[in-house]
Amino acid sequence: MRLQMEPGRQEILRYLGASSAYGNLCLFVGAGFSKELVGPDALSWGALLQQAAIQMGVDFDFSHNSMIGVGYPEVASMLCLQHSQENSISYNLSLAALKREVAELTSWYPDENRKSFYADKLMEISPSWIVTTNYDLVLESLLHVASVTIGPNEPLVFPKGRIPVYHLHGVRTDPEGIVIAREDYTVLFRPNEYRQIKLALTLKESTTLLLGYGLGDDNVLTAYDWSRNVFNYQSETYPHAVIQIVRAPNPKPRPYRAGNGVLVLETSNLEAFFEELMPFIRERKEQDRLAYENLTALERYINTNTASAVELFLDDQARRTEILSLLRMNHARLIHCFIPFFERCVDQAFIRSSGNGQFQGYSECLTVILDVMMAYSDTNVPPALFQKIAHAFNRLAPYIGRGMGQSHSSHRQWIARKGQLQYRHLKELKIYSRRKEWEYVLSLLAEFNLDRY
Template identity: 30%
Template sequence: MKEIKTKEDVFKAICNASRLGNLGFFVGSGFTKAILENNTYYEAYTWAELLKICCEEMKINENILKNKNSYPEIATKICKEYSIENNITYQEAVRKMKCIISEKTNVYPEESVKEDYEKYFRNIPASWITTTNYDTVLENILGGDCISISPDGCFTKISNMIPIYHIHGVCNIPDSIVITNEDYAYMFRPNDYRQARLPFLMKESLVIMIGYALGDLNVITAVDWANNVYTNTSGEYDFPIVQLLYTDNPKQDPYVEQNGIVIFEVSDISKFFLELYEFSKDYNVEYENYISLVNSNVMYFNQYQDENVINNFIGNVDGVRDNKINFIAELPQEFGYVYNYFFTFIHSAMLALDEMAKPNGAFYAYDWKLELIIDILKNVPIKNMPNSFFGMLANSLNDVAAFIGYRIGESFAAGQRWDNEKSNLSEEVIDALWLFAKSSRHLYNLKSLLKNI
């Protein structure tokens, strides 16, 4: 993961994750409040406000809200008191509360706001959305491009559909709503699907937390597991958790908290999305330009049968070899398919050099072949090379190794090049060559060459 120091770093990381299919949103009640701000018909409620409404509609003394218990514990107390006062079962009282909550959270954004956020989400598509909200505001924004998942459902991934996973339930299924202490106790059973799934989602994606202040025990646990239990890494494809933190006077640049979460302060969620949207347009232009560069290099490598192209590459005419090797060296792993074309091109160059070496006394060709192999091994990260490509280089080095030296029948220039360049090969490359040589019975020349390092 690249270090994130500026707002532009945050935006670029988000755009990269979206492009790679590794962007996820974790949405809390603050998001719905921002969406419904100044809404004519609907209002968004906090958990405390919902419990107050429940007390009013269930005719329970609101002094119960002053209790220092957690919200789930207060919800349980309200239901117990309601069941006693109305001579019904506790389960019926819970059902009553969940129906009230279902009704109050069945809200809709205004059309103009919906259109803005639909544009934002479509331009920077997420692979998944997890929410602690009961409402279906996100479903209203995304329309038919999403699938809503209740807590008892599996995390379904369908092509071109964004799964919205309601871990605390969804308003159109009252029984799914998680509100009482018992509901939470059920969630924390060791085999609960949600509890097992959340850490993996967070570990494998760049997660943007919106309207959420890390107060929910489910999410705190998932973040802890993602950071401290599942400690596997994937190098440049490690992604951070980015929390949008509401404040009246936001700092310009992000900062990293002790738990590794990147904090990005915002005073207006719509402004954040608008700025991200504008940034993504420039990012997409830059990305399309890079795609054009990739395609132009693929077209170049497809000229492997053109003798002039191959000879110019071998001779590094106008720096063409340096340019192509540097391109491959900096190629992100998601473009690994380009190696298929590069493999064929380099193999053709090796065959051309073998032909050049056939005339009597053409020892220069061995030097040129060694130069090409060393250029690639020095500059291209070995971890990015497909095994087949590295194997072709190792076999080519074995072939030319028989002609590297200062005896009759050997290329003095190649011997001089090897003496000058072998120390520039990384330890990782040397180890990989040794492993390749030792795994085969026929690479005697390569083994002999490596003994001199």
């Protein structure tokens, strides 16, 4: 779930495939993506402001020395100020005029020759959401009905089965919501501003693939900083990384980390990158397909061959380990059929010990209970399964000991393996046993210091 500090190229591509399969792959798309698909008609931010100035009738000197090092939002504000002064209107009216011009100037769509290639690849990559700083609708034209456009003032929620395209700086169909001047960006840095917090959490909780974007906006850089230093909790349970695709005439074969920690993968162009990525996307999909078939087969086996499956689970350690490994990794899929199967295994173990002097079944039952608990050694046991484990353990507890009518082999096994159980599992078992007043279970747990925090 985590990339190495200096991962190889294939490792990164395979990680993107895993993120797509996991369901938290975010594409962060900038102006370079639109230029790749639209061609020369797509304007850079600087060219867009210059063309807007012409349309507004403002003779703005973009080449003046005073413009050196000035950010585009500041330039946009200066342009609006000059327009308002020359036309004796309010600054807000000039800003509204600039936004209308920008909305018209960004009315471009992808080249038909490239459209099908990128549309197919985007659908195959299947991002969970897309964040873009672009005003245009190029992405929506590629994804057709599979997408939903979300403006900067709307919450990032979307219907099932649709890919949200979140326009961080506004969308051309709503000129008033366009973020372009300094004043617009100032709003983004207000305390508890939804877009800024959501962007930071998206970067934190996703594998974010930067396409045609260079982490240049202050608010995006701030969100990236927040994701690393403010929301700095760590998790290894889901894939999360920021990977930037950079076009270069002679791309470096080896990925590297930029000064801000972002992983950089160089490519000659975006089309070449998609061609390189797709085999890894397909490889992971094939793995998932085979895994799905295996899980379906296991589910069918458990449900249709109940008696033989129970016997094998009780007697064959290797088979039991295999099933529990699949359960641990896919409990959302298997838990509904495993719980009744587990109960049948416990019942069968007790049947084996139903005769006079037949204690081996109790030891087999304890083996199953402990193996199931240990399968979740690094995480919490699903609550529905934990309840069944607790009841099975309570049922078995009177027979674990060295007294008359008790299973000595179960007692030896308990002594040998109890130290391998997780504290949180034992703690929860003790809390539940207290509530149920299970004296035998509490007696077995008495030696553990489970009342500490």
